[in-house]
Amino acid sequence: MHDHENLRRLRAHAQALAGTAREASAEAVVRRVFAIQAQDATAADLGIRVRGRDITAQAIRTAYEDERSIVRNWYMRGTLHTIPSDDARWVLRLLSPRILAATSRRYQQLGLNDDLRQRADHLIRRDLAAHGPLTRAELTEHLTTLGIPPDGQAPFHLIRHAALTGILCHGPQRAGEATYVLLDDWLPTTGRFRWEGDDALAELARRYIAAHAPAALEDFAAWSGLPVTWARRAWRMLAESGAITEYGALTMLAGRVEEPTGTPDTPDVRMLPVYDNYLVGYRTREASVPPLHQASVWPGGGIIRPTVIADGLAVATWTRGSGSRSIQVDAFEPIPPQIEQGIDMEEEAVVRFLQPTA
Secondary structure (H helix, E strand, O other), rough: OOHHHHHHHHHHOOOOOOOOOOOOOOOHHHHHHOOOOOOHHHHHHHHHHHOOOOOOOHHHHHHHHOOOOOEEEOOOOHHHEEEEHHHHHHHHHHHHHHHHHHHHHHHHHHOOOOHHHHHHHHHHHHHHHHHHOOOOOHHHHHHHHHOHHHHHHOOHHHHHHHHHHHOEOOOEOOOOOOOEEEEEHHHHOOOOOOOHHHHHHHOOOOOOOHHHEEEOHHHHHHHHHHHHHHHHHHHHHHHHHHOEEEEEEEEOOOOOOOOOOOOOOOEEEEEEOOHHHHHHHHOOOOOOOOHHHHHHHOOEEEEOOOEEEEEEEEEEEEEEHHHHHOEEEEOOOOOOOHHHHHHHHHHHHHHHEEEEOO
């Protein structure tokens, strides 16, 4: 097995987080890493920023809303991610049946039977066609005409159901708030179903490996929310086609195996947002976060704190002060001057990104 340092540096480089790797645009970042965690819209923007070269919040908005080259919706594990727009449909078709099946008990608990979900889908499609884009509150108001109580989880689950059945996706922000639009109106239909069935499964695994390797099939299963049996099938198909190669007990894309050479004079310091893929995309955490400090990053309750990494290794957590003008960094251990310098530069970049006129 390769040591943690090499493993970490390869993974961080694949994620455009080390070795000075940075992409020039929001679309290029998302294409490289395939999916950005997006439960929190600002965190998703920061996840693109940290992998890019001087990408502004406005440039990210342009990619979402004008170019429509990236899109935010429910994908891996049924959680919100930003992915390339031309992958939206085939990925949804691959993942959504399992997500819907996994949510069926919750639908029952909320009294959302098949008939009610279909009626809600129809209403959402009609109202978005007539009045879209609409915010969650506005869609919720429309759903009350079906007898859906406006408070509680039912409206959210019906909106998400419409997303998982390919009716809607996230559209433009309005006064800082997300809106929903009809998927087929919002996104061009190019690459509609470029991959289907097992081909789609193998392609999703290939994208994962490109953005996370070296990794194991169990890592892919944890990231995608698909069963290990499916992951095994994907690995077998990729191996038979010669697309992957072994890296110790792990896997990389064939032709991508490069041992990191030497240690750069200046550590590559990045400030990851909350829930970042680099920390979520694997089954285990030892390579990126020292065991002694894992509780600082994962304090419980599903929280994954914003983290400072240097050459892919977590060295601190950070929080934003009020108004985004101040950032507090809590180091795990005393920080060497070179890393301190990198943190100062990243702090300035984050503040500039969040408050461009500051």
